Each structure stands twice: as C-alpha cells, then as structure tokens.
Amino acid sequence: MSGTTSNPNYGAVPAPTSEPYEADVLAGLHRDAQEVIGRYPVKRSALLPLLHLVQSVDGYVSTRGIEFCAEVLDLTAAEVSGVATFYTQYKRHPNGEYTVGVCTNTLCAVMGGDQIWDEVSEHLGIGHDETTPDGKITLERVECNAACDFAPVVMANWEFFDNQTPESTKTLVDDLRAGRDVKPTRGPSRVCSFKQVSRVLAGFNDGLADEGVGAGPASLEGLKVARDRGWGEGSNGNQQNEATSDAMAAGRHTSTDTPAEGDGKAEK
Numbered sequence: 001m002s003g004t005t006s007n008p009n010y011g012a013v014p015a016p017t018s019e020p021y022e023a024d025v026l027a028g029l030h031r032d033a034q035e036v037i038g039r040y041p042v043k044r045s046a047l048l049p050l051l052h053l054v055q056s057v058d059g060y061v062s063t064r065g066i067e068f069c070a071e072v073l074d075l076t077a078a079e080v081s082g083v084a085t086f087y088t089q090y091k092r093h094p095n096g097e098y099t100v101g102v103c104t105n106t107l108c109a110v111m112g113g114d115q116i117w118d119e120v121s122e123h124l125g126i127g128h129d130e131t132t133p134d135g136k137i138t139l140e141r142v143e144c145n146a147a148c149d150f151a152p153v154v155m156a157n158w159e160f161f162d163n164q165t166p167e168s169t170k171t172l173v174d175d176l177r178a179g180r181d182v183k184p185t186r187g188p189s190r191v192c193s194f195k196q197v198s199r200v201l202a203g204f205n206d207g208l209a210d211e212g213v214g215a216g217p218a219s220l221e222g223l224k225v226a227r228d229r230g231w232g233e234g235s236n237g238n239q240q241n242e243a244t245s246d247a248m249a250a251g252r253h254t255s256t257d258t259p260a261e262g263d264g265k266a267e268k
C-alpha cells in the first residue's frame with residue numbers, strides 16, 4: 001500500500017510510515033485510548049484493545065503504534081512488542097483491506113479446505129500472510145473457527161462464508177478486490193474493512209454485532225432434536241442426564257438415535 005488511506009475516525013492518514021502521527025490523528029488516538037483504559041481497573045490491561053486501535057489507524061501494529069501504547073500504558077516498547085508478536089491477529093506489516101482466511105484444520109481440510117487453499121493461493125499469486133499488490137487481500141491459512149458443521153469455511157475479516165468451494169472462494173476474493181458487495185453466510189450483510197473491524201475489536205461498537213443470523217441449520221439440529229423429544233432444563237433434563245449417566249455406566253449406547261433403556265422421554 002502507498003499514499004494515503006481513508007479512515008472514518010481519523011481522516012486520511014499515511015499508509016505505512018515511520019513518521020510520527022499527525023497532531024489530529026494523535027489527539028484522536030489519545031482520546032480513544034483514555035476511553036478504553038477507563039474500562040479496566042489496571043491500565044496495562046488495556047493493551048490488547050489498544051493494539052487493535054493502532055491497527056484501526058495504521059492497518060497493522062506499526063513501530064509508532066507500539067511506542068504510543070507503551071507511552072499511554074507506562075510499559076516499555078519491548079513489553080508491548082512482546083504481546084503484539086504473540087497473537088496472530090496483530091499484524092507486523094501492512095495488512096490488506098480484507099484478510100481472507102481459509103480454514104485448513106482437520107475437518108475443513110478433508111472437506112475441501114486444502115483444495116480451496118491451493119487454488120485461491122494460485123489464483124491470487126500469494127501465499128500465507130502475503131498481500132496482493134493492490135493492497136486488497138491478505139491471504140491466511142487459519143485454524144479451526146468452531147464452525148466445523150459448515151466445513152469448509154472461509155473467513156473474510158472474520159465474517160463467515162460457509163460450505164465453500166474453490167470456485168466460490170475465488171469469486172469472493174475477486175468481488176472483494178473489485179469493490180463489489182459480498183454477503184457473509186451468517187452475521188452482518190456486508191464485510192467491513194480491516195481497519196473498521198479493528199476499531200470494533202478495540203471496543204468501539206459499530207452496531208452490527210447482532211445483525212443477521214448467528215447459527216445456521218446444521219448448528220441448530222441438536223436443539224431441534226431436543227425440542228422434538230421434550231428435553232430441556234429442569235426436571236426433564238435432569239432425568240435425561242441421569243438416564244444417560246446410568247446408560248454410560250452400563251456401557252449402553254447413549255446417542256439420540258438409540259434411546260437409553262427406561263428413558264420414557266427418549267422412547268417417544
């Protein structure tokens with residue numbers, strides 16, 4: 001990336017630079033940092049959100065951002081850097097406008113995640129933690145997103161794209177690069193930029209957290225089975241749990257398809 005980038009919170013700021021922050025940008029950072037620090041009994045506890053705040057301005061954890069965090073939290077730059085280099089969500093070089101993460105953990109991998117990775121990496125001409133020359137896409141292999149029931153899963157700035165294929169993922173990255181609207185499978189109806197998402201992670205609500213559905217049909221299947229069979233909290237649930245425990249102790253099947261002996265609810 002080069003030149004300037006537009007930031008709704010701080011105006012146009014230089015993309016990666018070793019220069020000090022402009023006065024108005026620095027004033028905004030201090031104002032926001034004090035709000036974040038005020039949420040914690042000990043101010044050094046605010047380091048994680050402040051690193052996201054730095055990313056919301058610089059697009060990564062810059063050297064000047066590390067120095068800013070150290071100053072406002074009474075830490076050393078080495079202490080701040082030690083934290084920033086531990087977590088993969090903190091970027092040590094300019095990140096693309098969209099982080100596209102292909103899950104290649106076990107279940108997604110066997111369901112096609114490895115194939116998606118190979119084809120999208122070749123399509124974009126970049127590898128893990130690399131960014132397209134236009135500064136739009138940073139590609140990552142990501143660990144399990146706890147969305148295995150929708151494998152293979154791809155994330156765009158941590159929004160879910162479920163049941164993906166190589167073709168659908170290549171279309172996704174092409175649309176993101178072209179500035180076309182993309183709609184996650186669950187959650188908000190659009191994908192925000194890396195800087196916008198970083199500001200949310202710093203603790204500044206964008207009002208989108210509860211937008212859209214949170215759980216898809218596959219995640220709700222267990223709930224449907226429980227409701228169909230009248231299982232729930234309270235005495236019924238306790239009876240079910242006791243029956244299940246007894247069955248497990250006796251070495252019997254306990255799955256919902258094979259009701260435990262003597263479990264009146266399960267036999268319905």
Ligand code: FES
Nearest residue numbers: 103108144145147
């Ligand atoms: S293995 Fe991909 S979401 Fe769990």
